[in-house]
Amino acid sequence: MTEDDLESQKDEILALQSIYDNREFRTNNETQGIFTANVQLPLDTVQLILPDQSAVPNCLKHLSIFTENKFTYNVKYLPPIVLKFEYQLGYPSSTYPKFSLSCLWLPDDMLQRVRQQLIDDWEGSRDVILFSWTSFLVNDIWDFLLLPNKLICPEFISSDMISDLCVFDYEKRLSVFKQSPHKCNVCFEEYKGSLCMQFLPCDHVFCKVCMKSYFEVMIASGDVNQLLCPNDKCDSVALPTQVKELVETDLYERYEKFLLQRTLDQMSDVVRCPRKFCQNSVLKDVDSNMAQCNSCNFIFCVLCDKTWHGEHTPCEIRSSKYLEMYEKWKNSSEPEREALYKMYGRANVLRIVADIDSAEWLKINCKLCPHCSTPLQLGTGCNKIRCSVCGKFMCWLCGQKINHNDPYSHFRPGGPCENRLFENTVTGFDEDLIFNDNADNGFQFVDNGDDDWIEIVFQE
Amino acid sequence: MAATRRLNKELQDIKKQGLEFIADIAAKEDNILQWKLIIRPLMPPFNNGAFKIELSFPTEYPFKPPILTFQTPIYHPNVDEKGQVCLPIINAANWKPATKTEQVLQALVALIHEPEPEHPLRSELAKEYLEERSKFMKNATEHTTKHASG
Numbered sequence: 001m002t003e004d005d006l007e008s009q010k011d012e013i014l015a016l017q018s019i020y021d022n023r024e025f026r027t028n029n030e031t032q033g034i035f036t037a038n039v040q041l042p043l044d045t046v047q048l049i050l051p052d053q054s055a056v057p058n059c060l061k062h063l064s065i066f067t068e069n070k071f072t073y074n075v076k077y078l079p080p081i082v083l084k085f086e087y088q089l090g091y092p093s094s095t096y097p098k099f100s101l102s103c104l105w106l107p108d109d110m111l112q113r114v115r116q117q118l119i120d121d122w123e124g125s126r127d128v129i130l131f132s133w134t135s136f137l138v139n140d141i142w143d144f145l146l147l148p149n150k151l152i153c154p155e156f157i158s159s160d161m162i163s164d165l166c167v168f169d170y171e172k173r174l175s176v177f178k179q180s181p182h183k184c185n186v187c188f189e190e191y192k193g194s195l196c197m198q199f200l201p202c203d204h205v206f207c208k209v210c211m212k213s214y215f216e217v218m219i220a221s222g223d224v225n226q227l228l229c230p231n232d233k234c235d236s237v238a239l240p241t242q243v244k245e246l247v248e249t250d251l252y253e254r255y256e257k258f259l260l261q262r263t264l265d266q267m268s269d270v271v272r273c274p275r276k277f278c279q280n281s282v283l284k285d286v287d288s289n290m291a292q293c294n295s296c297n298f299i300f301c302v303l304c305d306k307t308w309h310g311e312h313t314p315c316e317i318r319s320s321k322y323l324e325m326y327e328k329w330k331n332s333s334e335p336e337r338e339a340l341y342k343m344y345g346r347a348n349v350l351r352i353v354a355d356i357d358s359a360e361w362l363k364i365n366c367k368l369c370p371h372c373s374t375p376l377q378l379g380t381g382c383n384k385i386r387c388s389v390c391g392k393f394m395c396w397l398c399g400q401k402i403n404h405n406d407p408y409s410h411f412r413p414g415g416p417c418e419n420r421l422f423e424n425t426v427t428g429f430d431e432d433l434i435f436n437d438n439a440d441n442g443f444q445f446v447d448n449g450d451d452d453w454i455e456i457v458f459q460e
Numbered sequence: 461m462a463a464t465r466r467l468n469k470e471l472q473d474i475k476k477q478g479l480e481f482i483a484d485i486a487a488k489e490d491n492i493l494q495w496k497l498i499i500r501p502l503m504p505p506f507n508n509g510a511f512k513i514e515l516s517f518p519t520e521y522p523f524k525p526p527i528l529t530f531q532t533p534i535y536h537p538n539v540d541e542k543g544q545v546c547l548p549i550i551n552a553a554n555w556k557p558a559t560k561t562e563q564v565l566q567a568l569v570a571l572i573h574e575p576e577p578e579h580p581l582r583s584e585l586a587k588e589y590l591e592e593r594s595k596f597m598k599n600a601t602e603h604t605t606k607h608a609s610g
Binding site: 171185187206209213228230231232234386406407408411412421422 | 524
């Protein structure tokens, strides 16, 4: 071994260390090293073509696309080709380094061809060769092997490898996402990916702080049909796991109940067990208004929620005793109320009070959607109201259904409420003003957990 | 507060951009949630007018949309006598938090330039716009000169 060779080896190691970071190139002493080549893909992504989804991990199945009887899974990152080398006496002047190549997804015969190409490369120059090898592995491997842009399973890639490829790609994307900066289109600030959340499948990115407020505002106002991506005209929906990560537990539970309840409400044959402690979803009898709860066995009328009273007996109207007790409770001091609680049970008394209060409040402040009977409340804007549950229109003034395709015709001359589109409406934002006109007490929307999922409760 | 920071940024951006149809734009001195601006439409019959607009942002902005009202009367099928406009982009049901105020103003000017008589707030103007266009243009020009010149 000549002095020159030794000098060249040292210089080469130094050069590689300055070119690559220590994730790509590592050397344990001056004679050995490992290079991890992240292969440059020709078109940014490569498609894995799969006969079925069985090899894709469950949590990533949603990323595969079904077309022409096959599943396509796009990967941006493939596992690297790993080059291990050890300098030999006489390198670079008279021999090449001892080396091995390994790669999870390249077939052995292809790796063998690459190996031969690296040796030929050294033969051609008989000089330091490692940088030429590493840049070949990163940049030229695809063209050299004439690899296609679609990797077909099982012809090219065996199906037991698919799971590893999908997971590698996913984790790499995640780590790249977390490291790179993203501009939030809500606050217009730039944040590192680890502080951001990404909607799927649109890939739009927003900061977690904004999305937390966004979800909170939407859930608190009951507008949770879908928590949509904030971008213009984008209809990606936030995943429940994303919502759960950002909002407080109680708000998340409320959101879940909202979604479930809304789905169940839209099924006309599913009702809720009226027993406050139960609230189970119950399938209604096909031929009558009777339903039997399969959790607590209560048999009830779906119209009045009372014990089933037979087909031919009308529903009983709310007991006058309730109103009597309500009045008594309203006009009593706390010790007198205690007596009432003792007699009827605290929970019962408070439930009846709350029920009557909500009914009163709804009577004063809400009108029923003429399409689906949801109580609606006038917010800001005009008298054309869109039901937040069924999405159809009503006129706030007369309570009638409005033509969905031409809602304003109702307010035009000749229409039932001509020129009254903005009559009595509030155009400011101070919602308290609207409510305080009509209600003496402050109120809030609360979720008391064991009752209707949203209830309006008055506070003293 | 999130709304304040974003609105300050939006206001700066709009000023920097110098949109040709905006003559003057500012927030109220003590309240960034209330904006006043003057719009000068570029197309007849409103191109000789200057229309005062008020934008009012809720405290939940940008998660809830702003409200926009004309302070200057305008002879337009989609703006009522009180200055209220039904602009789909700021309708609560359509609102998206990434929508910028600049886009709202662009949509407003587009509506001023091209009335949408198929869903009017003032149907007599819509009818005139559709059936007697030259009369509408004459009336609108006169109305603009009378109420919105300057």
